[in-house]
Amino acid sequence: MTDGVVERSRPRDRILETARDMFHKHGIKGVGVDAITEAAGTNKMTLYRHFESKDELIVECLRANAAKAGAMWEAFEAEFPGDKLAQLHAWVRKAAFMLNADGRGCDMANAAAELTEPEHPARLVIKELKEAQRARLVTLCRDAGIGQAELLADTLSLLFEGARVSVQTVGSEGPSAQFVRMAEGLIVSFRGAAAS
Amino acid sequence: MTDGVVERSRPRDRILETARDMFHKHGIKGVGVDAITEAAGTNKMTLYRHFESKDELIVECLRANAAKAGAMWEAFEAEFPGDKLAQLHAWVRKAAFMLNADGRGCDMANAAAELTEPEHPARLVIKELKEAQRARLVTLCRDAGIGQAELLADTLSLLFEGARVSVQTVGSEGPSAQFVRMAEGLIVSFRGAAAS
DNA sequence: CTAGGGTGTTACCGGTCTGTAACTATGCAG
DNA sequence: CTGCATAGTTACAGACCGGTAACACCCTAG
Numbered sequence: 038m039t040d041g042v043v044e045r046s047r048p049r050d051r052i053l054e055t056a057r058d059m060f061h062k063h064g065i066k067g068v069g070v071d072a073i074t075e076a077a078g079t080n081k082m083t084l085y086r087h088f089e090s091k092d093e094l095i096v097e098c099l100r101a102n103a104a105k106a107g108a109m110w111e112a113f114e115a116e117f118p119g120d121k122l123a124q125l126h127a128w129v130r131k132a133a134f135m136l137n138a139d140g141r142g143c144d145m146a147n148a149a150a151e152l153t154e155p156e157h158p159a160r161l162v163i164k165e166l167k168e169a170q171r172a173r174l175v176t177l178c179r180d181a182g183i184g185q186a187e188l189l190a191d192t193l194s195l196l197f198e199g200a201r202v203s204v205q206t207v208g209s210e211g212p213s214a215q216f217v218r219m220a221e222g223l224i225v226s227f228r229g230a231a232a233s
Numbered sequence: 234m235t236d237g238v239v240e241r242s243r244p245r246d247r248i249l250e251t252a253r254d255m256f257h258k259h260g261i262k263g264v265g266v267d268a269i270t271e272a273a274g275t276n277k278m279t280l281y282r283h284f285e286s287k288d289e290l291i292v293e294c295l296r297a298n299a300a301k302a303g304a305m306w307e308a309f310e311a312e313f314p315g316d317k318l319a320q321l322h323a324w325v326r327k328a329a330f331m332l333n334a335d336g337r338g339c340d341m342a343n344a345a346a347e348l349t350e351p352e353h354p355a356r357l358v359i360k361e362l363k364e365a366q367r368a369r370l371v372t373l374c375r376d377a378g379i380g381q382a383e384l385l386a387d388t389l390s391l392l393f394e395g396a397r398v399s400v401q402t403v404g405s406e407g408p409s410a411q412f413v414r415m416a417e418g419l420i421v422s423f424r425g426a427a428a429s
Numbered sequence: 430c431t432a433g434g435g436t437g438t439t440a441c442c443g444g445t446c447t448g449t450a451a452c453t454a455t456g457c458a459g
Numbered sequence: 460c461t462g463c464a465t466a467g468t469t470a471c472a473g474a475c476c477g478g479t480a481a482c483a484c485c486c487t488a489g
Contacts, residue, residue, distance in 0.1 A: 048435085067349055142345075149398070150338060167403045191415075195408050196391050203391060205342065206341055206363045207364055212386075
């Protein structure tokens, strides 16, 4: 019953929003199009008038997620204009917050785990969007004056990604509980090192 | 066609082995019991004589995976008897090897992503087995004389876990390519630090 | 008032899913 | 040879899946 996002907006938006929520909670293969349209207060025909297939709906959901993530980066810049180091610490705090939000991990990673066909359209956009996120973090580290910016960014990426799946498997009392300490320690360590 | 593990052994073993392989490649919800039994050279009735449901088969597959992982730890001890630090480095090498093996990530994590019902029997064993692995790595770090053994073990865990999902989403040329460097750097760093 | 696009409704298609029933074939122990 | 456990076969139940056809409805633009 927590799936009923039935505000009065255009059916396409309701479907997209509802699908995002249900895919996130129950997994992609765990939700049928009938369940989505019902929770969105509409019907299957309307869904197929706006999306040519379930696969396309999945792709649009992933893109919508990425757009929301993009807004996060703009919020960092708005909160600490020009202070890239502060923005990096804000990223750490935001990441830690997301860890404790719910135990359902990253939608992109979950989708990649479920959609195993190598040619599935979703796999392309997952790769594209993950690479964009990586590029943003690398840029942030570099602009913050970190010596080995790529290495720090990649290490933080893997830590965060790992923390998300750890929450999903053993809960938030597992290794992920130390995420902030690990991340902050890494930043300190990389700031102390000379540029290569 | 690569799914045909039809050696002549007892049907139960063939089913288990085939199911492990197919769940790993195609995901749990991506494989039906019919496909498993056919690839195992048997039939559905025989499966249901040995496993009371698909869920139980899933659980047995996860346990079998964990048993194989357990053998890995014994191999470390056999190769470097008593030399815990060498075993820790062996773990890093083994982890890196697994990253490049195939891009399908960790079966436990994938199962947790797919099986979203909080009371699903598989979730219990996933948590149990992941906690056992964590304990082993913590013990190894402590016995290797590392100061903050838990913190190093958890950091390495998250790095590895993150690297596996990274391979699954962006491939092995992404952040995970630096896994060994990150892990070795961490070990050096923790070895240099004083015990708390 | 009217025309038409967006929407809702119902029913349906062919396929797949987990799980079961009833029966047959095989192989081995006594 | 007999008896019995194990395994294979066929068919089926009941539900759900993604996707489509045909038609009725309503709201708004002209």
